[in-house]
Amino acid sequence: MPPRLPATSPPRRADAAARVAIRGDLLDFSADPAWGDIDSPAVRFRPDHWLLAEAGRVVAVQPEPPGDDWQRHDHAGCLVLPGFVDTHVHSPQIDVIASYGSELLDWLTTHTFPAEARHADAAHAEAAAAHFLDALLAHGTTSALVFPTVHAGSVDAIFAAAEARGMRVIAGKVLMDRNAPADLVDDVATAERDMEALIARWHGRARLAYAVTVRFAPTSSRGQLTLAGRLCRADPSLYMQTHLAENRAEVRWVHELFPEARSYLDVYAAVGLLHARSVFAHGIWLDDADRAAIADAGAQIAHSPSSNLFLGSGLFGWRAAEAAGIRVSLASDVGGGTSLSMLRNMADAYKIQALAGERLTAWKALHAATRGAATALGLGAEIGSLDVGAAADVCVWDAAVGAVATRRAAVARTLHERVFAWMTLADERNLVKAFVAGRAHYDRDGA
Numbered sequence: 001m002p003p004r005l006p007a008t009s010p011p012r013r014a015d016a017a018a019r020v021a022i023r024g025d026l027l028d029f030s031a032d033p034a035w036g037d038i039d040s041p042a043v044r045f046r047p048d049h050w051l052l053a054e055a056g057r058v059v060a061v062q063p064e065p066p067g068d069d070w071q072r073h074d075h076a077g078c079l080v081l082p083g084f085v086d087t088h089v090h091s092p093q094i095d096v097i098a099s100y101g102s103e104l105l106d107w108l109t110t111h112t113f114p115a116e117a118r119h120a121d122a123a124h125a126e127a128a129a130a131h132f133l134d135a136l137l138a139h140g141t142t143s144a145l146v147f148p149t150v151h152a153g154s155v156d157a158i159f160a161a162a163e164a165r166g167m168r169v170i171a172g173k174v175l176m177d178r179n180a181p182a183d184l185v186d187d188v189a190t191a192e193r194d195m196e197a198l199i200a201r202w203h204g205r206a207r208l209a210y211a212v213t214v215r216f217a218p219t220s221s222r223g224q225l226t227l228a229g230r231l232c233r234a235d236p237s238l239y240m241q242t243h244l245a246e247n248r249a250e251v252r253w254v255h256e257l258f259p260e261a262r263s264y265l266d267v268y269a270a271v272g273l274l275h276a277r278s279v280f281a282h283g284i285w286l287d288d289a290d291r292a293a294i295a296d297a298g299a300q301i302a303h304s305p306s307s308n309l310f311l312g313s314g315l316f317g318w319r320a321a322e323a324a325g326i327r328v329s330l331a332s333d334v335g336g337g338t339s340l341s342m343l344r345n346m347a348d349a350y351k352i353q354a355l356a357g358e359r360l361t362a363w364k365a366l367h368a369a370t371r372g373a374a375t376a377l378g379l380g381a382e383i384g385s386l387d388v389g390a391a392a393d394v395c396v397w398d399a400a401v402g403a404v405a406t407r408r409a410a411v412a413r414t415l416h417e418r419v420f421a422w423m424t425l426a427d428e429r430n431l432v433k434a435f436v437a438g439r440a441h442y443d444r445d446g447a
């Protein structure tokens with residue numbers, strides 16, 4: 001069963017933005033589209049409709065315009081989708097996106113750790129959090145699972161910035177107590193104290209939730225992993241996020257550090273970190289027993305295509321994961337990933353599957369970044385769809401930007417052809433507006 005969270009709701013306001021109507025070609029999903037099915041019945045396409053949102057929630061979808069007492073956003077001809085859900089992204093790594101020259105372990109030491117160390121400064125963390133969340137919104141992502149840094153102040157900063165924007169954000173203090181620079185490690189007692197205070201402050205407040213955030217097995221002692229598992233068991237509404245089996249050298253290192261474990265996954269499972277609220281980034285180098293265990297637990301894999309290509313980590317076996325019963329969501333994994341744009345990541349996901357001889361439909365890719373991710377997080381009633389009752393986290397997209405995309409859209413003969421070309425060619429420049437709980441937080445044209 002998907003996890004249930006304490007009830008949270010979008011902000012309710014009685015101002016002019018309380019009744020909002022958005023016109024366009026509405027696209028979302030009623031279920032998980034089958035692999036390879038370009039005529040999937042799970043696709044819900046409602047051309048030239050109005051989406052009505054009141055007090056932050058979708059209240060109707062209809063072909064006719066609403067009355068004059070609705071604030072109208074007329075985007076006829078544009079695509080209107082639920083805001084994307086990025087299930088794995090590192091807020092401090094915007095500063096190292098597109099760094100040249102290394103695989104995972106060297107990349108962490110050379111580029112990533114120095115950028116994260118700068119977040120010891122609370123003012124830096126605060127400014128970075130605001131910049132990061134505004135950037136997410138400007139890429140059409142309205143919900144995210146975020147890794148800030150080891151510093152409690154960086155977690156406060158990301159949650160406070162998310163609350164100010166009304167966003168659905170799940171985050172937690174990054175746990176590291178070994179094999180990392182001295183200015184980025186803490187100890188078990190400090191980690192416990194920090195986490196308890198952060199959970200009390202933020203978990204279940206506004207649209208926020210706490211994730212016990214183990215960076216990855218090599219940077220946590222057994223004591224710290226045990227603490228993380230204990231917290232998850234004590235409060236089943238907490239999420240857990242970490243990295244798993246991303247890179248071959250990393251997997252070898254985990255075997256050296258934990259020789260008693262059957263597999264990398266087993267290191268987490270043994271301490272209680274494999275459960276229905278676990279989100280494992282990558283999961284490339286798994287075997288059948290690992291896949292079965294993840295599926296049995298109801299955990300999910302956050303597939304991070306642009307990161308896997310950029311860092312040369314490997315080609316994720318999406319079909320094998322799904323055949324085993326694992327929920328697969330999509331993630332940018334910036335700064336290992338090269339774009340916050342979930343569309344760019346979908347285009348990369350397609351290419352990864354093509355290398356494996358598979359073909360990823362636009363439906364499957366879009367679902368994994370909307371309703372699929374939401375359902376896997378136990379948030380299917382709140383985000384990821386245009387259902388009546390869902391939070392009005394909604395994005396308006398230009399169907400084409402530039403001469404080539406415009407021509408390609410014009411000659412498309414089917415809906416899948418058109419949307420697939422859009423998914424492959426579009427990026428954040430196509431985003432016209434992003435609404436969070438019915439309020440416009442990004443407006444490209446400044447209207």
Ligand code: GUN
Pocket residue numbers: 090104108112215216243246307333336
């Ligand atoms: N493994 C441990 N830390 C990281 C990180 O920051 N990014 C990626 N891609 N993998 C990791």
Ligand code: ZN
Pocket residue numbers: 088089090243281333336
């Ligand atoms: Zn990552």
